[in-house]
Amino acid sequence: MSVVTLKIDGVDVAIAAGSSVMQAAQEASVEIPRLCYLEGLSTVGSCRLCVVEIAGINKLLPACTTEVREGMDVTTQSPKLQDYRRMVLELLFGEGNHVCAICVANGNCELQDMAIAVGMDHSRFPYRFPDRKADLSHTQFGIDHNRCILCTRCVRVCDEIEGAHVWDVSQRGEFCHITSGLDQPWGDVDACTACGKCVDACPTGAIFRKNDTTGEKVGDREKLEFLVKARENREWVR
Amino acid sequence: MSVQNQPTATVAPEKPQKSASDNKSKKSDNKSKKKESDRRYKALDMTMKRHHYEADALIEVLHKAQDTFGYLEEDVLRHVAKGLKLPLSRVYGVATFYHLFSLKPGGEHTCVVCLGTACHVKGASELLADLEAELGIKVGETTSDGKISLLGARCIGTCGLAPAIVIDEVVSGKQTSEETIKQIKDALAQ
Numbered sequence: 001m002s003v004v005t006l007k008i009d010g011v012d013v014a015i016a017a018g019s020s021v022m023q024a025a026q027e028a029s030v031e032i033p034r035l036c037y038l039e040g041l042s043t044v045g046s047c048r049l050c051v052v053e054i055a056g057i058n059k060l061l062p063a064c065t066t067e068v069r070e071g072m073d074v075t076t077q078s079p080k081l082q083d084y085r086r087m088v089l090e091l092l093f094g095e096g097n098h099v100c101a102i103c104v105a106n107g108n109c110e111l112q113d114m115a116i117a118v119g120m121d122h123s124r125f126p127y128r129f130p131d132r133k134a135d136l137s138h139t140q141f142g143i144d145h146n147r148c149i150l151c152t153r154c155v156r157v158c159d160e161i162e163g164a165h166v167w168d169v170s171q172r173g174e175f176c177h178i179t180s181g182l183d184q185p186w187g188d189v190d191a192c193t194a195c196g197k198c199v200d201a202c203p204t205g206a207i208f209r210k211n212d213t214t215g216e217k218v219g220d221r222e223k224l225e226f227l228v229k230a231r232e233n234r235e236w237v238r
Numbered sequence: 239m240s241v242q243n244q245p246t247a248t249v250a251p252e253k254p255q256k257s258a259s260d261n262k263s264k265k266s267d268n269k270s271k272k273k274e275s276d277r278r279y280k281a282l283d284m285t286m287k288r289h290h291y292e293a294d295a296l297i298e299v300l301h302k303a304q305d306t307f308g309y310l311e312e313d314v315l316r317h318v319a320k321g322l323k324l325p326l327s328r329v330y331g332v333a334t335f336y337h338l339f340s341l342k343p344g345g346e347h348t349c350v351v352c353l354g355t356a357c358h359v360k361g362a363s364e365l366l367a368d369l370e371a372e373l374g375i376k377v378g379e380t381t382s383d384g385k386i387s388l389l390g391a392r393c394i395g396t397c398g399l400a401p402a403i404v405i406d407e408v409v410s411g412k413q414t415s416e417e418t419i420k421q422i423k424d425a426l427a428q
Contacts, residue, residue: 159325168327170334181326182312183334191325 006072021063021074022050032076033085033114035092035203036151037064038221040228041160047151048088049114052076060084082118089115090123097129097146098204104217105205111149130174137187140194141209145177148206154178154198157224164191167198178206200224278306279317286321293322296332300339309340345380345387347425349418350404354393360400360412366390368415369422385426 002017011028020043025032035047045065052063055073060081063074075081092098092111100106132145152169155178159165166189170179181189198207200220208217230236285302289295299322303314310333319329333339351357351366366377366388373381373388380387396402399411403418405425410418 155327165325165327168325168331170327170331172335179327179330179334182315182330189326 004068004070006068006070006074008074009076015068017068019068021052021054021061021066021068021072024068025063025074025076030076032063033117034064035110035114035149036153038153038157038201039225041153041156041201041224044152044156047092047149049085051081051084053078053081085114085118086120089118089120090125092149093120094123094125094127095130096148097127097132102214103147103205104208104212104214105147105202105219106215108215108218109205110203128174132177135180135186136210137185138192138194138210139187141186141196141199141207143178143180143186143207145206147204148178149204150176150178151203152178153201153203154207157197157201161224161227162193162195162197164193164195166192197224281306282314282317283321286318291322293324296322296324296329297336300329300333304339309343311341311343342380343384345385347386347406347422348389348404349386349422349425350389350391350394351377352392352394352396352400352402352404353390354397354400356397356400357393357402362401365401365403365413365415365418369418372415372419373422386422 003014004017004019005012005014006024007013008021008025008028008030011030013024013028015024015027022032022034022037022043032050032052034050036044037047037050043064045062048062050063051060052066053075054061054066055075063076089111093115098111100109100112103109106112130146132148134142134144134146136142150169155165155167155169158167166180166186167178169176170183171177180186181191186192196209199209199217200223202208202219205217226238282299282303285299286295289298296318299318300310303310303318307314315329315333316326318324319326322329333341349369351362351369353362353366369388370376373386375381375388377388377390391404394402394404394409396409396411399409401413402409402411403413403421404410405421410421
């Protein structure tokens with residue numbers, strides 16, 4: 001296995017070739033903001049929060065889908081990046097109906113955490129207030145599309161880890177939304193095993209357990225990472 | 239994936255069940271018999287076979303289904319998902335992403351109004367509004383008697399004819415609302 005050496009925010013890192021800049025940053029203990037990235041799942045690079053600057057390349061590149069190269073010099077924090085990330089978050093907040101005060105995930109929401117991390121205190125863009133639905137047909141869980149940011153973590157976790165592929169993205173543009181089965185109510189989808197992995201994968205309060213009320217959803221993302229590692233490395237003790 | 243292993247009432251019973259005692263199995267029996275004799279499903283199966291039931295032939299197969307059935311009903315989507323070994327949600331996602339696919343039955347006739355830049359400048363939006371008022375439906379809908387569907391398109395490539403419309407695959411250019419309404423009435427009278 002060949003090893004690549006690179007610099008992330010001035011820290012030297014050596015990591016296996018083929019790894020992503022995101023993984024290298026983790027190795028160097030550098031935190032890169034992210035929403036659609038979840039360790040153990042395939043990467044899609046859709047949220048654009050993890051964009052970084054790489055010396056010699058004048059485009060910003062997403063850390064999660066960019067492969068490491070020998071001698072790379074990566075910058076993860078700069079005023080320009082901060083600006084871009086803030087704008088991404090403002091657009092996300094403007095796109096859906098995100099009302100923290102009445103959300104199950106209040107205080108334990110990655111969207112909220114990211115907004116705080118990049119210093120977003122208001123949105124410069126008008127809110128769209130789209131007319132979105134909630135589906136409470138499942139016996140244990142519910143999905144509220146108002147809080148969905150279309151990160152597709154639930155789609156990937158259900159397909160890649162549980163192997164049920166209940167979720168997918170349907171329609172396009174402003175009508176884009178997460179669908180279960182053939183646009184059936186979630187509770188009617190035969191493939192769903194009610195494993196709850198999508199609840200833990202969801203960065204916001206869009207997918208939740210039914211008995212949770214405001215601020216009560218506590219996602220266990222580490223559990224998913226543990227599960228993947230356990231399968232890969234045969235380590236069943238956390 | 240577990241999707242294919244779950245027999246559903248619509249696609250499951252390949253062999254007719256002998257004890258068709260309850261209503262549900264009787265109904266699905268009829269359905270599967272209907273499917274076996276339906277030439278349209280045969281055509282669909284042949285298309286899937288020609289593509290070796292490869293998952294990446296999904297769009298190709300949906301095109302064939304749209305051509306033969308006119309629209310993509312739920313049964314057809316389930317049939318395709320089963321044939322290509324794809325999750326239902328993936329098939330649904332692809333079918334709803336492309337504007338060429340329709341999940342609702344279209345009208346006997348279609349009227350497409352081009353809403354491209356040139357047509358817009360020449361008043362296509364007002365034309366469309368007039369047609370909506372005349373037919374009593376919104377763009378993308380079909381009249382309740384199933385006679386005509388009103389559709390919008392993003393540039394049909396005949397900008398010199400702006401504003402352009404397509405009635406039953408015949409393009410007409412430089413339209414006024416009165417002309418278009420007359421053409422629609424002619425098409426409906428045929």
